[in-house]
Amino acid sequence: MAEYRTHVLVCAGAGCVSSNCKAVEAALQDELEQVGLAEEVKVVETGCIGTCDLGPVMVVYPEGVFYQKLTPDDAREIVNEHFLKGRIVRRLLYKAPQSEELVERAEDMDFFRRQYRIALRNTGVINPEVIEEYIARDGYAALGKVLSEMSQEQVIDEIKKSCLRGRGGAGFPTGLKWEFTYKAPGEEKYVVCNADEGDPGAFMDRSILEGDPHTLIEAMAIAGYAVGARQGFVYVRAEYPLAVERLSMALEQARSYGLLGENIFGTDFSFDIGIRVGAGAFVCGEETALLTSIEGKRGEPRPRPPFPAVKGVFGKPTLLSNVETYANICPIILHGADWFLGIGTEKSKGTKVFAIAGDINNTGLVEVPMGTTLREIVFEIGGGIPHGKRFKAAQTGGPSGGCLTTEHLDIHVDYESLKQVGSMMGSGGLIVMDEDTCMVDIARFFLDFTRDESCGKCTPCRIGTTRMLEILTRITEGKGEEGDIEKLEALAHAIKAGSLCGLGQSAPNPVLSTLHYFRDEYEAHIREKRCPAGHCIALLKFVVDPELCRGCGLCTKVCPVGAISGKRREPHQIDTDLCTKCGACQEKCPFDAISRH
């Protein structure tokens, strides 16, 4: 490898691609050529660095300077200032949201400082399209070790000993799954990776697939060896074209290096992996539905038992795990289970990747040890709530989970603690909501999602979620009735207890959880026809505060229905019967005299 004095990591994750990082990178390359630095500065396209909302971003090594929100012109400036003259372009640095201080180096940003990266160890660091970069960071060493030194049982024992739990949702001990699949009778077995990542607002798996596809391939090969499978499948959602592309490329490279295919490392072990692309059905993230979908059918779940470990794809024993779960395998094999056991809480070992989004300053991906408090995640790593608003709740576990409130800020986040407060870890989506969020509407939103994604096979979920959504919609439209809450509760319990698969069994959780923590909001909607968060349009009233109104008349000009009247320089009034609640006047008023209740 040539000697470069500087490495520039340019994020080419999906988020940054969306904010046009490709143009930034092109400008960077171009300018480097122009000034004759192309031989000295190496530009590396990486997967998601984690700070997606700051994109396009780049990190300049060896100093570790972090530049954000770049444009092609910014890139040229960086070349001329930073690379030529050694002057950091301060204007492009990150400003810490609370202290408002500029931070030069990535490692000094709270966002990065508090992370502990195992699953994401390579993501945002290496070029995912270059297998050599992966290999240079111990890539395929774990597979080599397993094939040359370990028996199938030893591999399984190591994973069992590490207490690694599934990162895809339920947190089932991964080693046990390996063991069940290994012990299941049958010649033909399969290893499947669940990369469907259906939880909206979560993009951990996407980042790993895009940023470090080889770790998945290596781990699946190890799993294949351990359980006795020759064939693997990665089931990726169709919404992730870049992930499919990078993974296909990585598979090709692995094959050409002899790391997949017949007689890997010259051993008897042969293994290959195929990609199956989903087609837009959230329920296909559920394991049995996923298997059915791989078989080319409607992705309808089937009753368990039999579990996939006994009867999976094409009726054969199948090991099915999530992307992030697999991403933990190689480090465990290389560093040993004891190392892994040293991280995390008593029952939840290791780390967890969270996708933080919503009303938060630093949206993006973070990997923290299990047991990190919600406060640290939201306020320190996430930089708190924007616009000086108050934190109201955080949803974990997506449409299957529940909300955490201010009273939960100090819980040590792990599988058990989240379950205890009526939520769940889920896949790691963490949506932060500020005081303007109506919790009834959020519950309605989730039910709308689950109703839409119900496969329709079983009665409680198929009809029950529809009925729940109807009631919630009514409530948010101001047509709630006495008894609706009780009906919601009855439905919720029946759907949870009676549904066939996890989708239905967890669909009512957002309702139960918001009912538990924000029951008063429901009651306000139903009894007082009032939305305390000022969100539900049908329940809003726009009013002019006569104290503040200066009678400038701007609002009358923007009102599309002529609902505002008043004399110049005198307080104006809104005719609530005419008002369609479009909100235009409120935005226009220079004196903040119009408010919604």
Next chain:
Amino acid sequence: MEAATRGCQCHALRAQDERYKRLGEIIAQYAGQPGALIPVLHHAQEVFGYLPHDVQVLVAEGLDVPLSEVDGVITFYSLFTSEPRGKYKIGICLGTACYVKGAAAVLEELKKQVGVDIGKTSADGLFTLEVTRCVGACGLAPVMTIGDDVYGRLTPEDVAGILDKYIQAEKNGKA
């Protein structure tokens, strides 16, 4: 092969149509493989833009899967469609992150601007409005996609301008 017994003219027309040739190749490539239906439908939709009924019949025959099952699969998965779609597919994300950041208002504006409801195509055949559930760019919420382009941090005010880019491009293309 059974399709050859159909007496209709479309068969002759098909023979000249590149797309049907391509479909034949795809089917031949997958025939006999377990679980081939969904990958074949993906390819077919790429080729045709949607999955017209005669394509469904050819897939059913070629893969030896009952037509009712092909139809059942197509109608199950939201990305498959048997209706032609507009030149540009607008996907407004209603995933949680986007919803919390106000995607609903953007959707309303889109409906107004494009003049159609969700799932429908504008009269000029230019846009089809669809809802997606998270494209994994949550950091930029709210997000929408038009074709392969992704737009983030949207406000309702942005919508008209963005659409106009495509409308203008179309006009210029034609002029």
Next chain:
Amino acid sequence: MVLVKKNAHLMPLVGTRTNEQKGAKEMVTLTIDGQKVTVPANSTVLEAAEAAGIHIPTLCYLKDVSQTGSCRVCVVEIGGRLQASCVFPVSEGMEVKTNTPLVRESRRTTVELMLSNHPQDCLTCLRNQNCELQKLSHELNIREVRFEGARSSFPLDTSSPAIARDPNKCILCRRCISVCSEIQGVNILAARERGFETVVSPAWQEQLANTACTNCGQCVLVCPVGALVEKDDTEKVWKALADPDTHVVVQTAPAVRVTLGEEFGLEPGTIVTGKMVTALRRLGFDAVFDTDFTADLTIIEEANELLQRLENGGKLPMITSCSPGWIKFIEHQFPAYLDHLSTCKSPQQMFGALAKTYYPEKAGLDPGKIVTVSIMPCTAKKFEAERPEMQSSGYQDVDIVLTVREFARMIKEAGIDFINLADGEYDAPMGISTGAGVIFGATGGVMEAALRTAYEVVTEESLDKLDFTEVRGLEGIKEASVNLNGTVLKVAVAHGLGNARKLMELIQQGKAEYHFIEIMACPGGCIGGGGQPIPTNTDIRRQRMAGIYAADKDMPLRKSHENPAIKVLYDEFLREPLGEKSHELLHTHYVPRLKYSEVEHPEAKEETKRGTAS
């Protein structure tokens, strides 16, 4: 003289998935509601509960047909969680509770939810009093439906002459899908869309009449509710009976006499021939005849056709053609093999053709004034009667076809006390028949009847053992060989269209070296026909079959060629088997049909078909 060859390639059977066959010897003991019960290790909790005499309500589950675990009515508590007992496997030491507040509340809410999206038109529903949802709602003591909201509103499908679909009554149990694809192998019905919009229908929401549906009606038999029913033609019959200008002739199919009683509470297999005849007279039919008569005729024609094909090197194997469900199946699925079919019409249609030619000639009636009604175990016969090929008398040969269920409804409507009716006798000449005609009603019957005749015709010896037991029973495909004067005649019998498909594939591959094949569309043959009383299941099929063979035994004559009325028919009218008149009236041809849709350009119809939930 009868060589029995054991099945070379045993086919999986319709409906006989018993525990023995699953290969279980191991037993486990579990506790259900405090009661210990020991069952085979591969049982479900539902089966274990049944063994312990504990009733668990079910809806989507149908033994031998469908176990999807989808309706969630059969939930029980295991380890504090609800599980669907119909699919949950037992294990040693398992504790099951079937009657807890959680269980009751869940079942009730589930059924209430179902009802919240159900028309609840019981009073005018064809399945009133024989509806599993209605019964369940009653059993679970549901007295109010707490939930309400949007209801599915799909268009009714009344396109088919045989079967009517009302998707709004469908509770998505998917039994019909299972029957249509797994047992019948026709694959017409499937689930489409998803979630609340899910609907069971043919591809593209196509109307049944435009599909390759065989009209076999097996889906109707398994539907727990009124979502799939026979087309009701009773009103047409009432009208004909009330018209003084018409002469209404009725024929009753072989399989009806052993099943009709079920509609009046009798055991399956009870022979009610005499009461049935009396009931028909009381309803006002002018002549009461028996399809068995033309079944005997079919045998004469068909046996001669077979012998002719054997002699002249005709197309072999020759396959029977008396099951219209099967005919439509082969026309759609294997149109290249139509010349394997016997050209003989089905007994129903032979009857219709004669009832409007031979009979009026003999009785001095105007054939234009004759209305022919048939009482059939079959929904496909409704379609058959309307085929354009079936007008060789110059009129539509069979005017109205009623299933057993419709016929029973007429008896009830007329206030006839069926159980206490005295026995009546069929009218001559077309009511005279033999045991060979009766056994047409069960799988293997046509074959057996044909062999009885062929053997005697060829060998000119009298057959000492009339029962060809090799071709009887519920095995999917049966084989036998018969030595006819040195020529070994190899025959096979299949019932259920799934088995028919397997046999056809063997023929395609050149592996079916048979001379003669009997195929019946319905599992068990006509005793399991789509027009039979509901429920129809494997056990009931067995009982009905026993009834058929008992009726055969009771007959003084048991060989078709010994039927005196048939002899007269040939002497007076037809002259000879396969003669000119026979060809004109008793034989037909078949039409190749498309595999998928009768509609050439289905794209054009797309728009109109989407069902919408309002």
